[in-house]
Amino acid sequence: MLKLICSNLFQRPTRTGVSILAVSLGVVLVLVSVGLSYGQLTDNANRMRRIGGDFMFQPPNASFFFALNSGTLPIRFREVINKVEGVQEATPVLAKFIGDKFHLIYGIDKESFARVNETLRFVSGRHFEAPNEAIIDTNYARSRHLKVGDRLELLNHPFTVVGVYEEGTASRVMIPLATLQELNGTPDKVTTFFIRAKEKRALDTVYQRLKERFKDYTITRTADLQEIMTANTPVFKQFVAAVVFISVAISFLIILLAMYTTITERTREIGILKSLGASRSFIVQLILRESLLICGAGVVLGFVLAAIAIKLILTAFPSMPVNITASWRLFAAGMALFGGILGALYPALKAAHLDPVKALGYE
Amino acid sequence: MSKSKTVDIVQKKDPVVVEDIQMTYRVGKVDVRAVRGVSLTVKAGEFVAIMGPSGCGKSTLLHVIGGLLRPTSGRIFIDGVDIASISDAERTEIRRRKMGFVFQRFNLLPTLTALDNIELARQIQGNGHVRNHQTTEEILGLLGIADKMHHKPSELSGGEQQRVAIARSVVSRPAILLADEPTGNLDTDNSQMVLQMLQDLNVKYGQTIVMITHDPEAASTASRIIEMRDGRILNRVQNLFYAMEQKRV
Structure with missing residues (x-):
C-alpha cells in the first residue's frame, strides 16, 4: 500500500x-x-523572578505587562512596605517600553536593588554611578555590538555603557531610577516594587500581611508569575x-x-x-x-x-x-x-x- | 451466515450458479431491463464465453456474477454462497477470495510497475503480507513478460498490459476468472495471444473462466458458448473442438 x-x-x-x-x-x-x-x-516572568523579590507590588488592577502601566505607583509606598513585618526590602522599578528597539528598560534604585537581588553578575565594567550611565546585559551587548565605554542613546538621551551583566535578570538595559523618572515625565512614580521577605519559610505569612495592609493593590508571588501570566494575560x-x-x-x-x-x-x-x-x-x-x-x-x-x-x-x-x-x-x-x-x-x-x-x- | 445459506452451500457445488437473475437500471425516468431472467451454471474447470452484441446485458451479467452489482431479483451462488443476499462487505470478501477480473481496458494502476500491480493485488487478496517475488516473477515469466516487470503500464503495449492484468487476476489462484471483453482493445495478434493464454490457464491449470465477448472468434476459444440477446439467453453451445483440445493436452 x-x-x-x-x-x-x-x-x-x-x-x-x-x-x-x-x-x-x-x-x-x-x-x-x-x-x-x-x-x-516566560522570558518576562523569568527575568522578574530572577530579580530576587518574593513578591511584586503593583497598583490595583495592574497589568503584568509593565509597558501598559508605566510609572503610576508613588515611590513613597516603599517606606510603608518596608514597615510590614517580615519584609526585608522593597526595591522600586520603573519600566519603560522602547518601541523602536522592542524591549524594556528598567530604572532601578541601585542600593535597594542590590539588597533584593542576588543574581546580577557583571562580566565587564561596573554598576552605574552617574545619571547618564547605563548597564546592559550580554545579549544586548552582543546583538548591538556594544561594550563598556560605548555610547548608547535611549529615549533621545545619550548614555554611556559602564557595565555588562549576564543576561537573564531584570531587563536588558538598566539605568538609574531618577533618570528614567525624569525622562518618562513621572517623577516620584514607579511601576512596581519587588519585595524580598526576611525568611523564605514565612512567605505565606508575609503575603497575608501585605494583602491585609494593601487591600486594593495587586500583590503577586514571583514564583507564580509565569503561570499567572500565561493564564491571565489578556488575549x-x-x-x-x-x-x-x-x-x-x-x-x-x-x-x-x-x-x-x-x-x-x-x-x-x-x-x-x-x-x-x-x-x-x-x-x-x-x-x-x-x-x-x-x-x-x-x-x-x-x-x-x-x-x-x-x-x-x-x-x-x-x-x-x-x-x-x-x-x-x-x-x-x-x-x-x-x-x-x-x-x-x-x-x-x-x-x-x-x-x-x-x-x-x-x- | 444464515442457516438457509448454509443449506445452499451444500446444495450448490458448482462455482457459479445463476438463478433467474433480473437486473433493471433506472436511466433518467426510464427503467432499462438489462438482464431478464437469466439462469446458468458454470462448472469447475469450465471456460464459458458469454457472447452477444452491445447492450445485450452480458457485461451487466458479468458484473452481477462478479459481485460488483446487486441484481434486482434472482440468486447467484458463488461456491455455494448466494451473493445476491449478502452485504456489500461480504460481497467484497467473496470477490477478494474467489474472483479475478480481466477488463477490456486492462485497468492496471498507472502509477505502479507491472510487478507492483501484481503485488498489490496479492496484498489485497491477503496473501501478500510477505512479498514473494519468486511467485510473481514466475507468473510474469510464464506469461512472457518477465523482462517488463519493472515497467509502468504506460511503457507497455496493449498486449503486454493485458498479460500483466491476467497475471494480476490469477496471482492468488481465484476460483473464478471473469474476463470482460479481454481482447476488445487489442490487435489480432495480441488478441490471439491473450485468448491462448486464457485457454492455457483453463486447460493446464483447470482455471474456471467466464468471458464476455461480442466477437464470435474469441468466443470460439471457450469450451461453452452462451449467446445473449436483449437480456436473455438465446443459445447454449458446447464447443466440441475444445473438448478435443483438452484431451490432447
Missing part, C-alpha cells in the same frame, strides 16, 4: 508540494506566533486558540481539496481496487495514509521553516525572546495531522462508497 501511496504522491508533484507547503505554513504559524508570545511571557489564550484554529483550518481545507481532487481524478483506480476486492476500510486507509504522509512532510518542513523564520526574526530583533517548547512542537504537529485527517475523512469515505461499476467506467 505504501508503494501505491508514494507513487500517487509523486504522480502529482506540484499538488503534493503545494499541499505540503500549505500544511507547513500552518505549523510555522503556530510555532512562530506562539513561540514568540509565549517566549515573551493570550484567545490568541493561541485563534492561531491553532487557523492552522487546523489550513490543514483541513488543503487536505480536503487535495484529497477530493485526488479521488475524483482516481475514481477509476478506486474502481480497480474494488474489483480486486479492496474493502472500504482499505480505501479509507489508503486516502488517510496519503494525507498523513502529506501532513507529516508538512510538519517536518514546518519545523524547518519555523527555525529559519525565528533565525530571521532574531537577526532583526536580537533581544526578542522565543520559547518553542517540545510540547508546543508536539501540539503544532498534532494539530496539523488532526486537520489533515479531518480533511481527508470526507474524500476517503466518498471514495470507499463509490459504486465499483460506475468507478470502473469513469473517464
Whole structure:
C-alpha cells in the first residue's frame, strides 16, 4: 500500500508540494506566533523572578505587562512596605517600553536593588554611578555590538555603557531610577516594587500581611508569575486558540481539496481496487495514509521553516525572546495531522462508497 | 451466515450458479431491463464465453456474477454462497477470495510497475503480507513478460498490459476468472495471444473462466458458448473442438 501511496504522491508533484507547503505554513504559524508570545511571557516572568523579590507590588488592577502601566505607583509606598513585618526590602522599578528597539528598560534604585537581588553578575565594567550611565546585559551587548565605554542613546538621551551583566535578570538595559523618572515625565512614580521577605519559610505569612495592609493593590508571588501570566494575560489564550484554529483550518481545507481532487481524478483506480476486492476500510486507509504522509512532510518542513523564520526574526530583533517548547512542537504537529485527517475523512469515505461499476467506467 | 445459506452451500457445488437473475437500471425516468431472467451454471474447470452484441446485458451479467452489482431479483451462488443476499462487505470478501477480473481496458494502476500491480493485488487478496517475488516473477515469466516487470503500464503495449492484468487476476489462484471483453482493445495478434493464454490457464491449470465477448472468434476459444440477446439467453453451445483440445493436452 505504501508503494501505491508514494507513487500517487509523486504522480502529482506540484499538488503534493503545494499541499505540503500549505500544511507547513500552518505549523510555522503556530510555532512562530506562539513561540514568540509565549517566549515573551516566560522570558518576562523569568527575568522578574530572577530579580530576587518574593513578591511584586503593583497598583490595583495592574497589568503584568509593565509597558501598559508605566510609572503610576508613588515611590513613597516603599517606606510603608518596608514597615510590614517580615519584609526585608522593597526595591522600586520603573519600566519603560522602547518601541523602536522592542524591549524594556528598567530604572532601578541601585542600593535597594542590590539588597533584593542576588543574581546580577557583571562580566565587564561596573554598576552605574552617574545619571547618564547605563548597564546592559550580554545579549544586548552582543546583538548591538556594544561594550563598556560605548555610547548608547535611549529615549533621545545619550548614555554611556559602564557595565555588562549576564543576561537573564531584570531587563536588558538598566539605568538609574531618577533618570528614567525624569525622562518618562513621572517623577516620584514607579511601576512596581519587588519585595524580598526576611525568611523564605514565612512567605505565606508575609503575603497575608501585605494583602491585609494593601487591600486594593495587586500583590503577586514571583514564583507564580509565569503561570499567572500565561493564564491571565489578556488575549493570550484567545490568541493561541485563534492561531491553532487557523492552522487546523489550513490543514483541513488543503487536505480536503487535495484529497477530493485526488479521488475524483482516481475514481477509476478506486474502481480497480474494488474489483480486486479492496474493502472500504482499505480505501479509507489508503486516502488517510496519503494525507498523513502529506501532513507529516508538512510538519517536518514546518519545523524547518519555523527555525529559519525565528533565525530571521532574531537577526532583526536580537533581544526578542522565543520559547518553542517540545510540547508546543508536539501540539503544532498534532494539530496539523488532526486537520489533515479531518480533511481527508470526507474524500476517503466518498471514495470507499463509490459504486465499483460506475468507478470502473469513469473517464 | 444464515442457516438457509448454509443449506445452499451444500446444495450448490458448482462455482457459479445463476438463478433467474433480473437486473433493471433506472436511466433518467426510464427503467432499462438489462438482464431478464437469466439462469446458468458454470462448472469447475469450465471456460464459458458469454457472447452477444452491445447492450445485450452480458457485461451487466458479468458484473452481477462478479459481485460488483446487486441484481434486482434472482440468486447467484458463488461456491455455494448466494451473493445476491449478502452485504456489500461480504460481497467484497467473496470477490477478494474467489474472483479475478480481466477488463477490456486492462485497468492496471498507472502509477505502479507491472510487478507492483501484481503485488498489490496479492496484498489485497491477503496473501501478500510477505512479498514473494519468486511467485510473481514466475507468473510474469510464464506469461512472457518477465523482462517488463519493472515497467509502468504506460511503457507497455496493449498486449503486454493485458498479460500483466491476467497475471494480476490469477496471482492468488481465484476460483473464478471473469474476463470482460479481454481482447476488445487489442490487435489480432495480441488478441490471439491473450485468448491462448486464457485457454492455457483453463486447460493446464483447470482455471474456471467466464468471458464476455461480442466477437464470435474469441468466443470460439471457450469450451461453452452462451449467446445473449436483449437480456436473455438465446443459445447454449458446447464447443466440441475444445473438448478435443483438452484431451490432447
